[in-house]
Amino acid sequence: MLSKGLLHPDSSHDQGIFKDLTEHAICFETQSYHLKHLVGQPERFAKFSLKIKDFFLDFSRQRLDEHVFNSLIQLAKETKACQHFSDMAVGKLVNTTEQRAALHTGAREFSKHDLKVGNIDVSSEMDRVNREIKNFSLAVHQGTLKGSTGKCFTQAVVIGIGGSYLGCEFAFEALKQSIDPKIILHFLPNVDIDNFNSIIKKIDPETCLWIVISKSYTTTETMANLAQAQLFLKTHGLFPEDHLVTVTAKGSPGDDPLNPVLAAFHMFDFIGGRFSVTSAVGGVPLSLAFGFDSFERFLKGCHAMDIHALTAPESQNIPLVAALISIWNTFFLHYPAQAIIPYSSGLSKLPAHIQQLYMESIGKHASRDGQFLIQPAGSIIFGEPGTNAQHSFFQLAHQGPAFPIEFIGVVKPAYTGACAESKGVSNHQELWANMIAQTLALAIGKEDTVPAKSFDGNRPSSLILIKDLSPESLGNLLAFYEAKTVFEGFILGLNPFDQFGVELGKVLATDIRREIQLKNQSLKNKWTNELNYNFEHLEDAKKFYLDTLFKGSLE
Numbered sequence: 048m049l050s051k052g053l054l055h056p057d058s059s060h061d062q063g064i065f066k067d068l069t070e071h072a073i074c075f076e077t078q079s080y081h082l083k084h085l086v087g088q089p090e091r092f093a094k095f096s097l098k099i100k101d102f103f104l105d106f107s108r109q110r111l112d113e114h115v116f117n118s119l120i121q122l123a124k125e126t127k128a129c130q131h132f133s134d135m136a137v138g139k140l141v142n143t144t145e146q147r148a149a150l151h152t153g154a155r156e157f158s159k160h161d162l163k164v165g166n167i168d169v170s171s172e173m174d175r176v177n178r179e180i181k182n183f184s185l186a187v188h189q190g191t192l193k194g195s196t197g198k199c200f201t202q203a204v205v206i207g208i209g210g211s212y213l214g215c216e217f218a219f220e221a222l223k224q225s226i227d228p229k230i231i232l233h234f235l236p237n238v239d240i241d242n243f244n245s246i247i248k249k250i251d252p253e254t255c256l257w258i259v260i261s262k263s264y265t266t267t268e269t270m271a272n273l274a275q276a277q278l279f280l281k282t283h284g285l286f287p288e289d290h291l292v293t294v295t296a297k298g299s300p301g302d303d304p305l306n307p308v309l310a311a312f313h314m315f316d317f318i319g320g321r322f323s324v325t326s327a328v329g330g331v332p333l334s335l336a337f338g339f340d341s342f343e344r345f346l347k348g349c350h351a352m353d354i355h356a357l358t359a360p361e362s363q364n365i366p367l368v369a370a371l372i373s374i375w376n377t378f379f380l381h382y383p384a385q386a387i388i389p390y391s392s393g394l395s396k397l398p399a400h401i402q403q404l405y406m407e408s409i410g411k412h413a414s415r416d417g418q419f420l421i422q423p424a425g426s427i428i429f430g431e432p433g434t435n436a437q438h439s440f441f442q443l444a445h446q447g448p449a450f451p452i453e454f455i456g457v458v459k460p461a462y463t464g465a466c467a468e469s470k471g472v473s474n475h476q477e478l479w480a481n482m483i484a485q486t487l488a489l490a491i492g493k494e495d496t497v498p499a500k501s502f503d504g505n506r507p508s509s510l511i512l513i514k515d516l517s518p519e520s521l522g523n524l525l526a527f528y529e530a531k532t533v534f535e536g537f538i539l540g541l542n543p544f545d546q547f548g549v550e551l552g553k554v555l556a557t558d559i560r561r562e563i564q565l566k567n568q569s570l571k572n573k574w575t576n577e578l579n580y581n582f583e584h585l586e587d588a589k590k591f592y593l594d595t596l597f598k599g600s601l602e
Contacts, residue, residue, distance in 0.1 A: 052540015348522020
């Protein structure tokens with residue numbers, strides 16, 4: 048039985064933990080609770096940091112004290128967060144609105160536990176798909192699978208949007224820092240024809256695979272880009288079936304023998320798109336890029352964090368504690384946004400992935416049993432690698448409206464060559480000097496009689512450290528953010544696995560698409576009465592935009 052959660056309208060908000068946290072949050076408006084005083088307290092760092100093998104979380108510069116921390120842990124217990132996470136990991140129905148399990152952890156389950164969803168043996172199916180991925184990627188690397196003209200594949204374009212590419216792109220950009228790709232990946236998510244144009248300038252049509260990722264094989268943007276890719280292949284005298292690979296649901300149009308492709312791999316309803324990096328969605332591209340062994344190491348890194356999230360007690364559970372801090376910052380300290388700043392260019396695509404993972408999962412106004420929450424959930428997630436971010440928006444971070452920041456540091460860089468020194472330090476040391484300094488400056492601030500040079504401080508941050516950019520460390524990091532997001536959803540009392548909020552725009556786009564389709568038909572069939580079809584009957588805004596589209600000019 049799922050607990051109601053913090054934001055459920057029937058929860059007791061005038062008593063208990065909610066009341067306690069609300070009242071204690073008022074204390075943090077006083078000067079005595081300023082971070083410049085808190086961070087100097089004895090053993091503050093030891094009390095407010097957590098570590099497991101090769102992963103470290105320092106939250107000593109968050110605006111909380113032992114009372115708040117203990118109350119948050121009690122909140123996790125009262126909302127049964129760990130029990131719900133355990134239920135999720137054994138395949139129980141936790142996606143209540145869609146009547147599905149949410150078993151992304153099953154994609155990297157190395158404990159060999161029996162996992163079943165309905166009649167599906169999850170462990171067996173994952174093993175089957177992974178064997179197929181391993182054999183396929185090996186055949187491509189060895190040159191036994193080739194394109195239409197007999198040339199070996201050297202590149203691949205991933206056609207997919209949202210969860211069908213964001214996590215995979217993050218992992219590819221990070222892994223290529225330490226592992227040389229065997230196949231170079233490009234990503235084609237946007238239906239914008241100029242996204243396609245930028246891709247085809249980088250590839251050799253004869254040596255390029257096209258990996259189409261869509262569970263239903265009906266996603267509008269993906270199908271439009273697939274049609275464009277097929278036209279491109281045919282224009283170059285190539286057979287699409289020799290260059291197309293699909294990752295899709297069993298029995299979908301992309302898994303139809305009547306529409307042959309080079310290979311088809313299955314994805315499943317019980318793994319949502321934004322949680323699908325460790326399924327075939329990430330497995331096929333990443334195994335092609337780095338070999339299946341590297342992908343398997345990535346899975347094992349995820350599994351290690353999954354086990355920690357499942358077994359650690361609440362006060363020692365790193366993703367759970369991070370979720371509780373997010374809840375404290377959002378619903379009690381009322382910060383509307385949070386930044387993710389990785390001090391590693393290899394992690395440059397991480398903020399975009401977490402943006403979707405978190406905002407699509409937690410950005411809800413309905414409880415999991417279908418009632419309106421007492422207030423909408425979630426916050427705005429954005430980010431940029433450090434030190435780039437320091438020269439982009441840290442002016443606002445220090446002197447504008449405050450927002451919490453998660454800094455991410457990589458202990459060992461991928462670069463192993465000779466290192467120059469500037470001002471007596473290497474580049475990596477300079478990077479860390481800036482990262483550490485920013486966390487302190489945000490917390491402590493600086494007084495100055497000149498307002499422009501004064502910094503009020505008291506701006507919260509956490510610091511996450513991972514060992515390196517190895518597959519294992521990146522798996523740790525990915526699974527941390529997945530678990531953090533899921534824990535937060537369970538505690539708040541919403542369903543972190545559905546995404547009905549993305550549907551309304553799609554419905555409205557269908558109507559507008561129909562108008563454009565009719566106009567296209569009238570232009571093709573000039574001898575019919577359809578020639579007179581125009582946009583006059585539409586309201587002014589739609590008419591202006593569609594007229595401008597067909598004119599190709601703002602004149």
